[in-house]
Amino acid sequence: xxxxxxxxxxxxxxxxxxxxxxxxxxxxxxxxxxxxxxxxxxxxxxxxxxxxxxxxxxxxxx
Amino acid sequence: xxxxxxxxxxxxxxxxxxxxxxxxxxxxxxxxxxxxxxxxxxxxxxxxxxxxxxxxxxxxxxxxxxxxxxxxxxxxxxxxxxxxxxxxxxxxxxxxxxxxxxxxxxxxxxxxxxxxxxxxxxxxxxxxxxxxxxxxxxxxxxxxxxxxxxxxxxxxxxxxxxxxxxxxxxxxxxxxxxxxxxxxxxxxxxxxxxxxxxxxxxxxxxxxxxxxxxxxxxxxxxxxxxxxxxxxxxxxxxxxxxxxxxxxxxxxxxxxxxxxxxxxxxxxxxxxxxxxxxxxxxxxxxxxxxxxxxxxxxxxxxxxxxxxxxxxxxxxxxxxxxxxxxxxxxxxxxxxxxxxxxxxxxxxxxxxxxxxxxxxxxxxxxxxxxxxxxxxxxxxxxxxxxxxxxxxxxxxxxxxxxxxxxxxxxxxxxxxxxxxxxxxxxxxxxxxxxxxxxxxxxxxxxxxxxxxxxxxxxxxxxxxxxxxxxxxxxxxxxxxxxxxxxxxxxxxxxxxxxxxxxxxxxxxxxxxxxxxxxxxxxxxxxxxxxxxxxxxx
Numbered sequence: 001x002x003x004x005x006x007x008x009x010x011x012x013x014x015x016x017x018x019x020x021x022x023x024x025x026x027x028x029x030x031x032x033x034x035x036x037x038x039x040x041x042x043x044x045x046x047x048x049x050x051x052x053x054x055x056x057x058x059x060x061x062x
Numbered sequence: 063x064x065x066x067x068x069x070x071x072x073x074x075x076x077x078x079x080x081x082x083x084x085x086x087x088x089x090x091x092x093x094x095x096x097x098x099x100x101x102x103x104x105x106x107x108x109x110x111x112x113x114x115x116x117x118x119x120x121x122x123x124x125x126x127x128x129x130x131x132x133x134x135x136x137x138x139x140x141x142x143x144x145x146x147x148x149x150x151x152x153x154x155x156x157x158x159x160x161x162x163x164x165x166x167x168x169x170x171x172x173x174x175x176x177x178x179x180x181x182x183x184x185x186x187x188x189x190x191x192x193x194x195x196x197x198x199x200x201x202x203x204x205x206x207x208x209x210x211x212x213x214x215x216x217x218x219x220x221x222x223x224x225x226x227x228x229x230x231x232x233x234x235x236x237x238x239x240x241x242x243x244x245x246x247x248x249x250x251x252x253x254x255x256x257x258x259x260x261x262x263x264x265x266x267x268x269x270x271x272x273x274x275x276x277x278x279x280x281x282x283x284x285x286x287x288x289x290x291x292x293x294x295x296x297x298x299x300x301x302x303x304x305x306x307x308x309x310x311x312x313x314x315x316x317x318x319x320x321x322x323x324x325x326x327x328x329x330x331x332x333x334x335x336x337x338x339x340x341x342x343x344x345x346x347x348x349x350x351x352x353x354x355x356x357x358x359x360x361x362x363x364x365x366x367x368x369x370x371x372x373x374x375x376x377x378x379x380x381x382x383x384x385x386x387x388x389x390x391x392x393x394x395x396x397x398x399x400x401x402x403x404x405x406x407x408x409x410x411x412x413x414x415x416x417x418x419x420x421x422x423x424x425x426x427x428x429x430x431x432x433x434x435x436x437x438x439x440x441x442x443x444x445x446x447x448x449x450x451x452x453x454x455x456x457x458x459x460x461x462x463x464x465x466x467x468x469x470x471x472x473x474x475x476x477x478x479x480x481x482x483x484x485x486x487x488x489x490x491x492x493x494x495x496x497x498x499x500x501x502x503x504x505x506x507x508x509x510x511x512x513x514x515x516x517x518x519x520x521x522x523x524x525x526x527x528x529x530x531x532x533x534x535x536x537x538x539x540x541x542x543x544x545x546x547x548x549x550x551x552x553x554x555x556x557x558x559x560x561x562x563x564x565x566x567x568x569x570x571x572x573x574x575x576x577x578x579x580x581x582x583x584x585x586x587x588x589x590x591x592x593x594x595x596x597x598x599x
Contacts, residue, residue, distance in 0.1 A: 030455055031455055031458060031459065031462075034455050034456050034458070034459035035459045035462060035463055037459070038459055038460065038463055038470060038473070039463070039467070042467075042469040042470075
């Protein structure tokens with residue numbers, strides 16, 4: 001799992017991400033993020049990287 | 063107001079029954095000892111009995127009943143996978159299975175009214191047998207019984223109930239009750255094929271790690287006149303079943319199996335009333351389709367897995383050893399494959415042609431397969447019955463993307479169909495063992511060659527007559543038959559490079575591939591696969 005910066009234009013990504021959520025209810029937002037995770041996961045592909053990302057995200061919740 | 067609909071029921075299946083015959087043991091002065099006694103005449107027990115008889119090993123099968131199937135119930139297993147069909151081809155029952163059953167290869171999964179994904183198992187098949195045939199389990203058992211009786215009319219002892227077993231390091235003493243009286247028989251090897259509720263297993267105090275799932279389903283087996291494609295159709299969330307799952311599959315005698323996922327808190331009695339089941343069918347089939355019920359039955363899943371499939375001279379096969387959720391047809395097919403894995407090993411060990419350690423490889427291989435099947439089916443069960451709002455949300459994301467994005471279709475999981483499991487690397491097969499499909503070899507097939515006796519095949523791609531002759535000495539000492547295979551044959555072209563020798567076990571698993579074969583290398587691989595190196599001969 002990469003932890004060093006890898007997103008080409010972080011501010012533009014963040015702007016587009018929140019723009020996608022505009023006008024959605026909390027439930028709709030959660031659905032959108034779930035679809036987004038799947039689409040991104042398919043870009044990553046490699047299972048071990050995906051597992052590391054899942055574990056890192058979960059650690060932030062625990 | 064319309065008159066309430068009248069629900070029609072078909073007459074019950076007519077099953078054969080066989081007579082109880084007084085056992086010779088009752089009149090013998092001493093207990094009779096048998097090389098192999100099989101407790102339980104279900105799918106796995108009958109397959110093993112047939113396999114052993116064809117290998118020349120006498121067997122006794124003890125069955126409580128005098129028929130096949132379960133009285134008052136419908137069929138349990140319905141889908142028989144390619145590996146099972148190949149085994150049936152070797153055992154000589156395949157043609158009846160094919161003639162009676164429904165051959166299929168296409169599966170479709172729907173969400174609401176939309177098709178989410180499709181597979182065609184024919185795409186990966188090079189076998190003489192199709193990917194799947196659907197058939198009520200009792201027909202298959204019936205065909206196996208007929209085949210066994212043709213080989214040895216007395217092999218199956220009907221109305222013979224196992225009441226107690228004494229185990230020791232040399233075998234077992236099995237106490238039975240029959241209409242003609244009680245007796246005991248001795249076995250060098252006892253195979254427990256008595257199913258999920260095995261008392262032999264429980265009496266040994268073995269932990270089966272059982273768990274029960276809360277997901278609830280209700281089967282309706284029905285006949286109707288509406289023409290539907292002969293395919294496996296599954297709905298993740300059917301509009302005609304309150305947004306829950308539905309399975310639709312054709313069996314023999316034009317009987318459709320429609321399996322409905324129910325609310326997990328539903329009362330099993332009320333969901334299986336004819337008027338309730340009939341209303342579900344009416345919603346699925348439309349107002350004008352005539353249908354008749356063959357059977358209605360609610361059920362829940364359970365699973366279990368024994369830690370060891372061998373305890374001394376007692377061996378567990380089929381549901382006695384492992385039970386998984388029914389998704390992907392991984393129940394009965396694995397009982398059949400347990401039997402095919404064990405048959406040749408027991409035959410060679412009984413004859414002293416292989417080491418006792420070979421029986422340990424049955425546990426190593428089939429336990430690993432059961433672990434994999436448990437993992438695969440548990441994942442399907444979890445996809446079909448999300449446990450939280452979050453899990454429902456993730457599944458909705460998969461289904462929403464699957465409509466337009468091919469990658470997401472791979473995540474929709476309505477069952478991963480049973481395939482012959484790969485076996486992990488072991489001391490008997492250092493590179494692991496993989497099933498070889500029943501490919502054609504000139505005028506014959508892998509299974510036809512294997513049906514000729516209990517021996518390995520040395521399939522040597524592009525071998526000369528002199529190459530084959532060089533293995534004659536090995537073949538005199540060890541159970542192997544060498545065959546030259548044309549480089550451009552199905553096997554030569556797809557499965558191994560020219561010059562390679564593929565060492566195929568009697569259960570059509572590849573034990574080794576030898577890139578530069580010499581008699582010494584072939585003998586070493588064969589001795590390893592027969593557990594002859596670790597054991598004194």
